[in-house]
Amino acid sequence: MVAEPVSAREREPTLDVLRGFAMLGVLLANLFSLYSLRFVTLGGVPGSGTLDTAASWFMHLGVHGRAQTLLTCLFGFGFAAQLLRANARGEPVLAMYLRRLIALFVIGWLHVLLLAWVDVTWGYALVGFLLLAFLQVSNRTRMIVAVVCVVVPNILYAFPSVRPAVQGLLFDRPQPYYMMQFAGAARGDDWFAMAKQNATMGSLWMLGGNVLWYVPWLLGRFLMGYVIGAKRWFEGPRVDVFRKVLVVGLVVCVPGLVFQILQMLKVVELRGSGVPVKAALAVVNEITTVAQVAVYVAAVVLLMQRSVWRRLLGILAPVGRMPLTTYLMQSAICPVLFYGWGLGWQTPRPAASVGLAFAIFVGQVLFAHLWLRWFRFGPAEWLWRTVVYLRAQPMRV
Secondary structure, eight states: OOOOOOOGGGOOHHHHHHHHHHHHHHHHHIIIIIITOGGGTTTSSOOOSHHHHHHHHHIIIIITTHHHHHHHHHHHHHHHHHHHHHHHHTOOOHHHHHHHHHHHHHHHHHHHHHTOSOOOHHHHHHHHHHGGGGSSSOHHHHHHHHHHHHHHHHHHTTSTTHHHHHHHHHOSSOHHHHHHHHHHHHHSSOHHHHHHHHHHHHHHHHHSTTHHHHHHHHHHHHHHHHHHHHTTTTTTTOHHHHHHHHHHHHHHHHHHHHHHHHHHTTSSOOTTOOHHHHHHHHHHHHHHHHHHHHHHHHHHHHHTTSHHHHHHHGGGHHHHHSHHHHHHHHHHHHHHHHSTTTTOOOOOOHHHHHHHHHHHHHHHHHHHHHHHHHBSSOHHHHHHHHHHHTSOOOOBO
């Protein structure tokens, strides 16, 4: 039997909606902090009005870390789903999976060099190879490793000497130096200098001082998604399971969010705290983020069981059917707005950043609806599938 991509009839609409939400969150986070160069301007234009404050709180408490967690869990889920489909049909999967990762790695680096360093796909590809080590182990083992990946790196990085020591393994200067070099190129109009800095920043993001935290961060979330896929929670879907996930997620994440709010209000001050306190706080924040994403997922699954909500949330499904195209489009649009070779906009206020991200995403939703009226895949998804399955995929509906 010849391996084939998932057909439109086989797709679970809830997963497409979740991918759509993930792509909105990724755009919000990347435009707010990275594309707009807020991360190299020490916060950019902070803003002092009510809207700016609300936008900053929304990003800190609802988006940062959450969108990426959802996206990585969905990647791990996709890996498990691919294996399950292959086993059910008696298809060989290893060679196809390796082609999938290699193609994703190449797409990722083309993204870095031609558009923007704000890319996760080549990192996903590298860490995706590690998932092969978990093919024959139990779900219990996968979850244990996932928990270790969440907890241990946060404890390790609570020691202030760890990050500089790791940074020095591959880079001879501290991270702020490279950030300022990148900012200078981004504000200029030399596209080739920009491509060089994109390559440097892309490497720094994945292999710099945070590598011992970031790689486990990805692997742990991949494994969580893998376990969900292996347990087939989305087949049906398992509404009873997601009700429990919603309750447990709320019980776990609400205290953590309250504590973060108290810190933001400066009711709780932890400056100058020692390593044990910093480590405990980092672990609590990670657990809060994972639990909050579990609440997001469970809420979407449960709402999708109601016809009205299914129609409303289904508006995002086309974006979720072409997430790679959507992701690359964001990098084609945003640098034009903020980089010197484009319009050269200055870093906007928080509320303006959030509003701009929503406006761009609305345009992407409209594009996805129109595109999928005539085509089966997004253009990037078509290219990826063509390489993976070693034959051109039929594009027209």
